[in-house]
Amino acid sequence: MGTRLDDDFKGLATTLSAVARSLQAEPDLGATLRAIVKAAVEYVPNAEHAGISLVEQGRIRTVEPTSPVVETVDQLQYDLREGPCVDAIAEHETLRVGDVGTEPRWPSFGPAAAAHGLHSLLSYRLFVTDRTLGALNFYSSRIDAFDDRTEAEGQLFAAHAAIALVGAQREAQLGVALENRDLIGIAKGILMERHGIDSAAAFRMLVEASQTANMKLHQVAAWLVETRGQD
Structure with a gap:
């Protein structure tokens, strides 16, 4: 029995390591999310569908569902304000x-979910430290499709997915910040050339315009x- 458990543990560790490497290798947030749900369906026993409920500015939306029924059933949860993914995030x-x-x-x-052919649901809160990113959700048309072992193994997968997700979000935010910095630099150059002013004065002009225009x-x-050039 011990040997079998050791083999199962080694197999799980190998799988999770491979999943973690594949998620970290994705080039952007969208690709990371697609990789998460794809790996989830392949990895979690009896999971026929998967999706991520992402929390953004106090609202929840479904991203990269593996099938249309996931988006439909998730939206029911958001509209009715009840269901496993809503509770996983809130509780x-x-x-x-x-x-x-x-x-x-x-x-x-x-x-309503049963009427759409889904009977077993498993939802994990996706989080790092005290920050909730959303929920990773699994769905099956079978009754009692997920057991204790599946839940425990899925929890480890969800932890890896959360780390990859927050990393992808930070990279996306950094990319936006760098793009904005470049835009501001170009705008400053335009004002410096147009008005014969230095960099500090050009930046003040941009700030004043920002405040005036809200x-x-x-x-x-x-x-x-x-x-530029349209004047």
């Missing part, structure tokens, strides 16, 4: 249900760059 815990149509916790969502600084810079 900071893992939610597993084997027959959602008869689940008393979700009297409206449960029958626009972000990079938006003012982008407008100036786009309209």
Whole structure:
């Protein structure tokens, strides 16, 4: 028995390591999310569909679902404000249900999900430290498709996915910041040439225009760059 458990553990560790490397290798946030849900369906036993419920500015939206039914059922959760992924995010815990149509916790969502052919659902909160990114969700048309072992192994997968996701988000934010910095630099150069002023004065002009127009600084810079030569 011990040898079999050791072999199972080694196999799980090898799989998770491969998944982690593949996620880190993805070039952008969208590709990372697609890799997460693809690997989730391939890795988690009996998972027929998967999707990520991403928290953005206090709202939840589904990204990169593996099938249209995922987006449909997730939207039901958001609209009804009940269901495993909503609770996983709000209550900071893992939610597993084997027959959602008869689940008393979700009297409206449960029958609706079952009507779309989904009966077993498994939702993990995706988080790093105290920051909740969203939820990783698995779906099956079978009743009682997910057992204790599946849930435990899926938890390890969700942890790897959360780390890869937050890394991809930071890289995306850094890319936007660098792009905005370049725009502002180009806009400053235009103003310096046009008005014969130095860099500090050009930056003050951009700040004043931003405040007057109630626009972000990079938006003012982008407008100036786009309209140069049209005077």
